[in-house]
Each structure stands twice: as structure tokens, then as C-alpha cells.
Amino acid sequence: MxxxxxxxxxxxxxxxxxxxxxxxxxxxxxxxxxxxxxxxxxxxxxxxxxxxxxxxxxxxxxxxxxxxxxxxxxxxxxxxxxxxxxxxxxxxxxxxxxxxxxxxxxxxxxxxxxxxxxxxxxxxxxxxxxxxxxxxxxxxxxxxxxxxxxxxxxxxxxxxxxxxxxxxxxxxxxxxxxxxxxxxxxxxxxxxxxxxxxxxxxxxxxxxxxxxxxxxxxxxxxxxxxxxxxxxxxxPIVTFQIWLAMLLGGTGNHLGVLLGAGLLTLIREGTRFLGDVPGLAALAADNPSFLPSLRFVLIGLLLILVVRFFPDGVLPERRRKAPPPTATTPPPATIAPTPTAPTPGRPTADPILRVEGLQKHYGGLAAVDGTSFAVRRGSITGLIGPNGAGKSTVLDLISGVQRADAGRVWVGGEVPPGRAGPAAMVRAGVARSFQTPRLFVKLTVWENLMVAGADVQAEGLAAAIAGIATRQRLQRETAARADAAIAFLNLGAVRDTPAGQLSGGQRKLLALGQLMLLDAPIMLLDEPVAGVNRSLANEIFEHIAALNRRGTTFLIVEHEMPLVMRWCDPVVVMHQGRVLAEGPPAAIQRDPRVLEAYLGGVPA
Amino acid sequence: MTDFLQTVIFGLALGGVIAVSAVGLTLSYGVTRFINFAYGDFLTLGAYGTVLLAGFGLALPVATVAAMASVGVLGVVIARLAYEPLMPRGLLPLLVTSVGVAFVLHNTVRIFAGANPIRFPMPLLRPWQVGDLFVPQEQVVTILVALAAMAVVHLILTGTLLGKTMRAVSDDPALARASGVPAGHVLAATWFLSAGIGALGGVLLAVTQITVEPDMGWRFLLVVFAAVLLGGIGSPYGAMLGGLVVGLGVELGASYVSADYSYAFAFLVLIAVLLLHPRGLFGRGG
Structure with missing residues (x-):
């Protein structure tokens, strides 16, 4: 040949x-x-x-x-x-x-x-x-x-x-x-x-x-x-040969994938020469489908072996490095593009968020059973209660992560199309964090923030093809805010580290940073300091208070009572899927019903 | 009318084949939570194993049972080597690996048995004549064996400790583990049953189509998927019902719409069910 x-x-x-x-x-x-x-x-x-x-x-x-x-x-x-x-x-x-x-x-x-x-x-x-x-x-x-x-x-x-x-x-x-x-x-x-x-x-x-x-x-x-x-x-085997090429090369890396395709072709076409191997030639003579079959057996084996022993492929995903921060790091106040506070400082009486008669059942169990409460504009409202009281489920229902069986959520006097899911709630102004932060583990800290802060307009495929000037301007603005948030949260040392490699406390901070970049007027935080050491926990709450002074409203689920008593006002107490008590922290602390729910009985 | 009844008989037989095969697939899904793309090849191995053993002079039913047991053991070995080490890594590695296993299995069959169809050693039986209707005995045998197999599966699931454990794991894997169910044994038993039932499905498929060929199971896989999903994935009784519906649908579609597209009807059913009702029409779970 x-x-x-x-x-x-x-x-x-x-x-x-x-x-x-x-x-x-x-x-x-x-x-x-x-x-x-x-x-x-x-x-x-x-x-x-x-x-x-x-x-x-x-x-x-x-x-x-x-x-x-x-x-x-x-x-x-x-x-x-x-x-x-x-x-x-x-x-x-x-x-x-x-x-x-x-x-x-x-x-x-x-x-x-x-x-x-x-x-x-x-x-x-x-x-x-x-x-x-x-x-x-x-x-x-x-x-x-x-x-x-x-x-x-x-x-x-x-x-x-x-x-x-x-x-x-x-x-x-x-x-x-x-x-x-x-x-x-x-x-x-x-x-x-x-x-x-x-x-x-x-x-x-x-x-x-x-x-x-x-x-x-x-x-x-x-x-x-x-x-x-x-x-x-x-x-169908063509599909899986392409899969093999991709996995061989390393998913997430296009150059690697191209190399993978080269390897696949070598292996595949190399099997043409199997017929030249003395023992095999005799077998092939009896059975015309011997060699093609052997080739597919090899491809199948490779697929198994690559997945098992070589999951990252030839070339792993590229390590990405963010462009250097702009020479003058802007002060934290610029993290939010526009001041969103109508009345910074003191909470007002009008509720910015209100839930009424929320219900959620799992089988026969009522996790949330007719919960109603309101969150005042500009407040840091605490949501507490014993384990299983339904607090996290309430956050899921408000943020659209789960659908309520019954009940309504008002944001600023309107009922947003909550059935459309979490993205619609974010557009309505409600953002949330998770008890275990859900970060983009292979993206760097900077990229995690950039995704959170990016304008939908800049992210579309259309913007990737056309609209270069607008996209670049929006990108620069977001990058400045991301770097401001990194400075604000002391994450400078891990700016280019993939989020999957952060410590527990850093994850919590990054999740908070994402919400800052998102700049929603209402933030729902699910145990923002769980598993974080005490001094960092205080620091996180100070960040929260600083954002609050600029006008952000918070609804925070938290188990650390000293922190709740110090930072939250009012406090809503849930028990067995319902609101048990509501009021300023000092009153909640003395409420006999709350003591009973937590301790199982009031000391005589 | 006669044509219609004739088609229904073939549909019921094919439905029985699909139902038996679907039960095996759905059992393993219930316990392991992943769709085994190599399952179709257990059908192929069951059919070829029976042909091989019958060639050594074993009676057909004995050969079938022996082939089922061998394929069952092979199923356990494959799972131990290829699947179980990947279980902590999520779904995707398992799916891709099972495709790799599928290619290895049916191409290995092709290496040893050649690509050409082989006649299944079923003695020629004269069809019964009922009025104008010809009832092929092969189809009747298939229906009866399928019914018997489903009854046995039912007895295993409801009457034995193993079956109850499997249902418990299928309902709530975490709870079952916390309650002290020995996961390793249940897993092994499930792989064995699943592959063995698949082998029986393959023998029945061979009986209805008279020949065996190396990729019969791989090509039949989507039809089985259709039945499993129609019945609600993870639900054995749903799979039985789904199998009958798909079998009848394929035969009626082939007779009255277009014979070229007989299997494609099943695929369309499959896609439609996925889109409209991803948890299946009859079942729960998912």
C-alpha cells in the first residue's frame, strides 16, 4: 500500500x-x-x-x-x-x-x-x-x-x-x-x-x-x-466512536478532543493490520466478519478502560487565569452597579416579600403546612426553628426551586410567575443561597463571580457572534464588580482557584459574593455560616449588614442563636411546618411557645 | 377479522417476549438506578448459549435453563468487573461503560459464531387451525412461557426475602442501606436475575423469529426500553404491561401502517412517552 x-x-x-x-x-x-x-x-x-x-x-x-x-x-x-x-x-x-x-x-x-x-x-x-x-x-x-x-x-x-x-x-x-x-x-x-x-x-x-x-x-x-x-x-457505533474520541482527548478541552480523534483513527485503522498477525490471519480466513468484529471489541474495551482508568483524557480541562484586575480596585460600594436602596438604613413597614398559606407535602408528610409571614423592606429577617421545621423547604418554595402545593408568594406587591422556576424569581428580584453552597466547581473563583454578574444580554449566542462592543463594555463592568467583590470578601489569594478546591468557609464567602454580583434586592440565605469558624462567621454577618445598610433585604435561615439574636430583627420561628412566633429577638427569646418547641417543655 | 386476530396472536407473542425482557431490565434499574445498555446482549447470549447447549444434545428446555444460569453468572461477573467500581462516580461513566460492554459482547459472539443468522433448533411444529385462523404453536409456547416466567418473578418479588429486599432497595436505596440490607448480596442477586431473565427473553425472541444473529439483542434493546419506560421505569408489573402494549403496537403497526417501520413504531412510542410522561404511563418511580 x-x-x-x-x-x-x-x-x-x-x-x-x-x-x-x-x-x-x-x-x-x-x-x-x-x-x-x-x-x-x-x-x-x-x-x-x-x-x-x-x-x-x-x-x-x-x-x-x-x-x-x-x-x-x-x-x-x-x-x-x-x-x-x-x-x-x-x-x-x-x-x-x-x-x-x-x-x-x-x-x-x-x-x-x-x-x-x-x-x-x-x-x-x-x-x-x-x-x-x-x-x-x-x-x-x-x-x-x-x-x-x-x-x-x-x-x-x-x-x-x-x-x-x-x-x-x-x-x-x-x-x-x-x-x-x-x-x-x-x-x-x-x-x-x-x-x-x-x-x-x-x-x-x-x-x-x-x-x-x-x-x-x-x-x-x-x-x-x-x-x-x-x-x-x-x-450507532459511530456515535460511540465519537464518544470514545472525546473521552480519550479529555472533555471540556477542544484541542484534546481533536487529539483524541487522531488516536481513535490510529487505533481503528491500525486494526487493519491485524490480518498480518500470523495466528489471526488463519482465523480471519474462516470468518469474514472476524476482523471487523475484533475491531469493535477493541473499541468497546477501550471505551470501558478509558472511562475507568483515564477519566480526564489526554489533555485535561485548561486552567484558566483571569485578566489582571483593573489598576485601581474600585471601592466595595461599586459592586452593585446602581444603588438599589430607596431608604437605606432603617427597615420600612411595607413588606417587600410576603408568603401566604404555603403548603408542601411529601407523601403523607406535611413539610410546610400553611406558612404565612412577611419580610419588611430593608430588614434582616431571621427564620429559625428546630430541625425539620420546614425552613429550607420554605426557601425552596419562595425561590421556585420547588413548587408549592398551595399558597402564594408576593414580591413587592406582585405575584411573580413562580411556576416558571428559580430564574423567573431572580428576575423578580429574589436570589438565594444554598445550605451547602452550589458553586461551579471547575470554574475559578473569578469565573464563578463573572457568571453571577454577567448580563443575560452579554451571554447570549447572538452577543458572542455580533455586538462585540456592547459585550466587551458589559464584560469590563462585570469584571470590575467581580474584583471589587473579591477584595471585599478577601478572596484575592484564590482568585484563579477552581471553586471545587476551596475550603468550606471560602465556599460560603464565594456563594455570598455571587449573590452580591447578582445584586438582587432580596436575598434568601440558607445557613450562611454553618460549618464556618466563629471569627469568619462574624465577618460574614458583618458583610451581610454592610449590604443591608445599602438597601438589600435579607431572609436568613440560621441555627447559631447568638448570631441571630445579634443581627436579625425581626425573627420568625417555625415549628412543624407552621409559623409559631414572630417578633423582635428579645421577645422571641422569652416566648414560652418557642422554648417548648426547642426544649420540649418549659422549665417549671 | 381473521387477519386482525392473526396479528393479535403474533402481537401477544412478541409482547410476551418484550415483557419478559423488560422485567429483567427494570429489575436491575430499580436496584442500581442506571439503564444498562448492555442488557440487549444478554438476550443474544441467552439465545446463542441455548443453541450451543442444544447442539451438545441437551433437550431444549434444559439447554434454556442452563443458558439462563450461565448468562446470569456472566452478568454478575461483568457487573463486578465493570460496573460496581464506577458506582460512586455517578451515572455517565456507567452509561458509557455499559455501551462498551455491549459492543464487546455482541462482537465477541460474532467472532465465534459468524455474522450470518443461525436457525434456532426448535422442532418444526404444525400450526393449529381454528376456523380460518392459523395459530402457530411457537407463538403459543412463547406466550405460555412468558406468562409462567412472569408468575415466577411475581412469586420471587412477593414471597421471598430476596424479592422483598429488592423491592425495598428499589423504593428507597438509602433507607434500605440504613436498615441493614446487605447491599452486596442484593446487588449480586439482582445482576444474576436480570441477566438470567434477559437470557430467557432472548430464547423466546429466537423462538418467535426462528433464527438468531449476533446483534439481535442490541437491535431489540430500544424496543425493550420502550416497554420499560411505558410501564414506569423500575416497576416490574408496569414493564409486563408495557411489554404487551409495545408488542401489540409493533405487530399492528407493521400490519396496518408499514412493515418497514415495525420497530420504529416502538421507538416513536418511546420518544413520545419520554416527552409526555417521563415517569411512564402506569408506574411510579423515576
Missing amino acids: DLAAFGTALLTLALIYGLLAIGLNLQFGFAGVLNFGYVAFFAVGAFTSALVSLPPPGSDAYLAAGSQYEIGLGLPVAVAFAAAGVAGALLAVLVGVTSIRLKTHYLAVATFATAEVLRSILANETWLTRGEFGITHVPQPGKGDWVPVEVYPYAYLAACLAIVAVVLVTVRHLGELPFGRLLRAIRDDELAARCLGKPTTTAKLQALMLGGLLGGLAGSLWTHSLGVVHVGQFV
């Missing part, structure tokens, strides 16, 4: 697989979408590109080739290439709109089934695809025309190389924009992203679409390089 020709074919194949793996990585490594039917985009791209570029039925070229297909638009290959990308993206929208809300394994099954339905259609609609026979004489652009036939494979390889290079650079750039950062945040913790008001479904859909686009483009490159397209090329 001609070594140069073999190497060229190998490299072309590796690049096409690389493009596929980058597309899958956009969907999975960046947005956490578990797609087990990725081959569908590849197939749609390949057929679209072929049918768009084939000479129309009845034309001279059609007759000369003795073709039998029924659709051929006869358009230039460049147009076909673009059409393939569009087709892939459209299929992704279709898949996304129907199934993106499904949970992990359901999504895997649904996408797998979608790809099989598509394959079934491609196999059976023979008028469109010629079924198992496939379509031959797919145009190879410029072959024998302005590129001599002898060097054509090299020219094609060069074209593939250029296309993949452009895609790689673009996609890597995209990953560092607010859009890419949001996708990585969603991958780490989708609920946390929604609790920061992010339209996660839209972002995931866009990532799915980009991945579909790349799959379609890869399909086009594939079909024009071979000159044939048939349905048998798009069996």
Missing part, C-alpha cells in the same frame, strides 16, 4: 472525526447534554450535502453515471457544505425542543432512539436515499478540474485542515466568552445556574445547535471525500 496515500486518508478521516468530536464536546463537555444519537447529525449533513450538490435527475451527468436518485439540486459544493451545517443545526433544534428538559439517562435513551428512527427513515425511504444501495458519484469539488486527480487527496486534506483549524480557533474563543462560561457553569450545576437567573434551557439549546451544525459540516466533508453516501455508514 502506498504509505503517503494511506497517511493522507488517515489524516482526513481523523480531522473529520475531530470535527465530530468537537461538536459532541460542545454539547456534552460544555453544556452537559448527554447525546447518545450524535451520529444523526452526521447522517443528515452527509445526505443533505450529497443531494444538494448532485446533478439534477435527467441531466447529462446523471445519465452518464447511470444514477437513480430522485433529488439532486446541482448546486455548488460550497452551498451544499453550508446546507449540511444548517440541516444539522435544524435537527438539533428539533431534538432540543422536544427533549432537552429530560434528565440524563432519559435524554441518552431519547437521543439514541431519535438517531435510530432517523436511520430507519433513511433506510426505508429509498426514493430519497436509495436505501442500502446508497448514492454514488457524489461530486468531489474541483477534482480533475482545477486540482489534478493525482494530488486531489492532498488538496482535500489541506481543505479539511483549514476548516477544522478555523472551527477549533472559533470554538476555543467561544469557550472564553460569557456564552462559553455560562455553558461550563451549566455543565457543573444547572440548578445553581438557574438560581442565578440564567436561561439555562436556551443556552443548552444553543450549544446543542452548534454541535449539530458541526456534525452536519463533518457529514458534508465525509461524503464529498468518499464520493458515496449510504445509510450503513451511520450505525
Whole structure:
């Protein structure tokens, strides 16, 4: 075999697989979408590109080739290439709109089934695809025309190389924009992203679409390089070879994924030489499917071994370093872009947040059983009660993380569309923290804050493509606020550390910082100092008080009584899903009902 | 009318095959919480194992039981080697690994048995004639074996300590662990039962389609998924019902809409159920 020709074919194949793996990585490594039917985009791209570029039925070229297909638009290959990308993206929208809300394994099954339905259609609609026979004489652009036939494979390889290079650079750039950062945040913790008001479904859909686009483009490159397209090329194992390439390379890193595709191609095509191994050749002679089967056994084994022993792949996710803070770190007051305090200092009488008759049942158990209370504007309201009183559930219900069985929540006199979930509540002005901070573990401290502070406008895919000036201005503003928050919370030493490596206290501070960047007028904090040492706990409450002086209203669930008594006023006491008492801390401390609930009886 | 009844008989037989297979898959899901993509290959191994053992002269029922037991043991070995070490790492590694296991299994079968279909050694039986209706005995045997298998599963689940433990783990894994359920034993027993029942499903599939081929189980997997999800994942009785519905649906669809798309109907049912009612039409859990 001609070594140069073999190497060229190998490299072309590796690049096409690389493009596929980058597309899958956009969907999975960046947005956490578990797609087990990725081959569908590849197939749609390949057929679209072929049918768009084939000479129309009845034309001279059609007759000369003795073709039998029924659709051929006869358009230039460049147009076909673009059409393939569009087709892939459209299929992704279709898949996304129907199934993106499904949970992990359901999504895997649904996408797998979608790809099989598509394959079934491609196999059976023979008028469109010629079924198992496939379509031959797919145009190879410029072959024998302005590129001599002898060097054509090299020219094609060069074209593939250029296309993949452009895609790689673009996609890597995209990953560092607010859009890419949001996708990585969603991958780490989708609920946390929604609790920061992010339209996660839209972002995931866009990532799915980009991945579909790349799959379609890869399909086009594939079909024009071979000159044939048939349905048998798009069996499920192709999807899992792309998965293997991605996992080999290291998810979350596009360059690694490209390397992974190269490795996969080497391994796959290397098995061609298995027939030269003396013992195996004899076996292969008896059973024509021996070698292909052995190849798939190897791929299956590799998939198992890579997942088990090599979960980070060849290249781990890049360590990201934030741009240096602007020369003059702004004073903490600038963390919030606009002062939101109508009456800083003293709380006013009008409630900014009110809940009425909230109920939540789990089976026969009423966790929240008709809870009603109000939070005054500008107050730090404490929410206390024995374990199991329903405090955290109340926060979940207010913030839209869980849906109440009954009852209402008013924010500033209006009932926000709480059924729309946490993102809608954030837009209505209510943000929350979790008892165990939910951070984006692979993002750095700075990135965690940037995600929290980013404007939805700057994060869209549209802003990533156009609107560069606006995006950069918004980015600079957010970066200044993020650095102010880092200074305010003393997190300067860990600015570029992934959140997953922070200590418990630092996590609590970072979670508070995210809320500061989000700058919601109402913040719900679930045990902001649990598990934090005493001096840091005091520090956190001082930060809270400082924010409160600037006008933020707080509702805080806390178990540390001295802190509650010192910082919160009023205090709401819950017991067995209901409000037991409400009032200034001194009165609460003496209330016999509260003592009974906590201690099980009033000392005589 | 005769055509319709004829189709219903085939539908019930296919439904029985799917129901048995679905029970095995859903049992393992209930205890382990992940969808085993290698499950279809237990069907293939069961069918090929039976062909092999029958070739040594064992009677078909004996060969079937022996194949079920062997596949059950293999299921435990595979789980111990490939799945259990990954359990603390969440869902994704398990899903991808199970796909890898699937490829290893059916391609290994292909290496040893070749890619071409092999005739299943079922003696040729003359169909019974009832009026205008031909009732193939193969289909009747399939329906009866499927019913018997489901009765046995029911007895295991309700009447034995193991079954009760499995249901407890399936209802609330954390609570079961806290109550001192020996997780290792239950897990092993579940893998064994799941793979063994899958093997029986494969034998029944071979009986209804007369031949076996290396990727019969892999191709059948989505049909089984459809039944499992229709019945509510993790619920054995839901899976039985889901299996019957999908089997009838596939046969009726093939007869009255388009034979080319028979399995695709099941996939569409699957996607529709996932979208409209992700917890299944009959069951709880999820």
C-alpha cells in the first residue's frame, strides 16, 4: 500500500472525526447534554450535502453515471457544505425542543432512539436515499478540474485542515466568552445556574445547535471525500466512536478532543493490520466478519478502560487565569452597579416579600403546612426553628426551586410567575443561597463571580457572534464588580482557584459574593455560616449588614442563636411546618411557645 | 377479522417476549438506578448459549435453563468487573461503560459464531387451525412461557426475602442501606436475575423469529426500553404491561401502517412517552 496515500486518508478521516468530536464536546463537555444519537447529525449533513450538490435527475451527468436518485439540486459544493451545517443545526433544534428538559439517562435513551428512527427513515425511504444501495458519484469539488486527480487527496486534506483549524480557533474563543462560561457553569450545576437567573434551557439549546451544525459540516466533508453516501455508514457505533474520541482527548478541552480523534483513527485503522498477525490471519480466513468484529471489541474495551482508568483524557480541562484586575480596585460600594436602596438604613413597614398559606407535602408528610409571614423592606429577617421545621423547604418554595402545593408568594406587591422556576424569581428580584453552597466547581473563583454578574444580554449566542462592543463594555463592568467583590470578601489569594478546591468557609464567602454580583434586592440565605469558624462567621454577618445598610433585604435561615439574636430583627420561628412566633429577638427569646418547641417543655 | 386476530396472536407473542425482557431490565434499574445498555446482549447470549447447549444434545428446555444460569453468572461477573467500581462516580461513566460492554459482547459472539443468522433448533411444529385462523404453536409456547416466567418473578418479588429486599432497595436505596440490607448480596442477586431473565427473553425472541444473529439483542434493546419506560421505569408489573402494549403496537403497526417501520413504531412510542410522561404511563418511580 502506498504509505503517503494511506497517511493522507488517515489524516482526513481523523480531522473529520475531530470535527465530530468537537461538536459532541460542545454539547456534552460544555453544556452537559448527554447525546447518545450524535451520529444523526452526521447522517443528515452527509445526505443533505450529497443531494444538494448532485446533478439534477435527467441531466447529462446523471445519465452518464447511470444514477437513480430522485433529488439532486446541482448546486455548488460550497452551498451544499453550508446546507449540511444548517440541516444539522435544524435537527438539533428539533431534538432540543422536544427533549432537552429530560434528565440524563432519559435524554441518552431519547437521543439514541431519535438517531435510530432517523436511520430507519433513511433506510426505508429509498426514493430519497436509495436505501442500502446508497448514492454514488457524489461530486468531489474541483477534482480533475482545477486540482489534478493525482494530488486531489492532498488538496482535500489541506481543505479539511483549514476548516477544522478555523472551527477549533472559533470554538476555543467561544469557550472564553460569557456564552462559553455560562455553558461550563451549566455543565457543573444547572440548578445553581438557574438560581442565578440564567436561561439555562436556551443556552443548552444553543450549544446543542452548534454541535449539530458541526456534525452536519463533518457529514458534508465525509461524503464529498468518499464520493458515496449510504445509510450503513451511520450505525450507532459511530456515535460511540465519537464518544470514545472525546473521552480519550479529555472533555471540556477542544484541542484534546481533536487529539483524541487522531488516536481513535490510529487505533481503528491500525486494526487493519491485524490480518498480518500470523495466528489471526488463519482465523480471519474462516470468518469474514472476524476482523471487523475484533475491531469493535477493541473499541468497546477501550471505551470501558478509558472511562475507568483515564477519566480526564489526554489533555485535561485548561486552567484558566483571569485578566489582571483593573489598576485601581474600585471601592466595595461599586459592586452593585446602581444603588438599589430607596431608604437605606432603617427597615420600612411595607413588606417587600410576603408568603401566604404555603403548603408542601411529601407523601403523607406535611413539610410546610400553611406558612404565612412577611419580610419588611430593608430588614434582616431571621427564620429559625428546630430541625425539620420546614425552613429550607420554605426557601425552596419562595425561590421556585420547588413548587408549592398551595399558597402564594408576593414580591413587592406582585405575584411573580413562580411556576416558571428559580430564574423567573431572580428576575423578580429574589436570589438565594444554598445550605451547602452550589458553586461551579471547575470554574475559578473569578469565573464563578463573572457568571453571577454577567448580563443575560452579554451571554447570549447572538452577543458572542455580533455586538462585540456592547459585550466587551458589559464584560469590563462585570469584571470590575467581580474584583471589587473579591477584595471585599478577601478572596484575592484564590482568585484563579477552581471553586471545587476551596475550603468550606471560602465556599460560603464565594456563594455570598455571587449573590452580591447578582445584586438582587432580596436575598434568601440558607445557613450562611454553618460549618464556618466563629471569627469568619462574624465577618460574614458583618458583610451581610454592610449590604443591608445599602438597601438589600435579607431572609436568613440560621441555627447559631447568638448570631441571630445579634443581627436579625425581626425573627420568625417555625415549628412543624407552621409559623409559631414572630417578633423582635428579645421577645422571641422569652416566648414560652418557642422554648417548648426547642426544649420540649418549659422549665417549671 | 381473521387477519386482525392473526396479528393479535403474533402481537401477544412478541409482547410476551418484550415483557419478559423488560422485567429483567427494570429489575436491575430499580436496584442500581442506571439503564444498562448492555442488557440487549444478554438476550443474544441467552439465545446463542441455548443453541450451543442444544447442539451438545441437551433437550431444549434444559439447554434454556442452563443458558439462563450461565448468562446470569456472566452478568454478575461483568457487573463486578465493570460496573460496581464506577458506582460512586455517578451515572455517565456507567452509561458509557455499559455501551462498551455491549459492543464487546455482541462482537465477541460474532467472532465465534459468524455474522450470518443461525436457525434456532426448535422442532418444526404444525400450526393449529381454528376456523380460518392459523395459530402457530411457537407463538403459543412463547406466550405460555412468558406468562409462567412472569408468575415466577411475581412469586420471587412477593414471597421471598430476596424479592422483598429488592423491592425495598428499589423504593428507597438509602433507607434500605440504613436498615441493614446487605447491599452486596442484593446487588449480586439482582445482576444474576436480570441477566438470567434477559437470557430467557432472548430464547423466546429466537423462538418467535426462528433464527438468531449476533446483534439481535442490541437491535431489540430500544424496543425493550420502550416497554420499560411505558410501564414506569423500575416497576416490574408496569414493564409486563408495557411489554404487551409495545408488542401489540409493533405487530399492528407493521400490519396496518408499514412493515418497514415495525420497530420504529416502538421507538416513536418511546420518544413520545419520554416527552409526555417521563415517569411512564402506569408506574411510579423515576
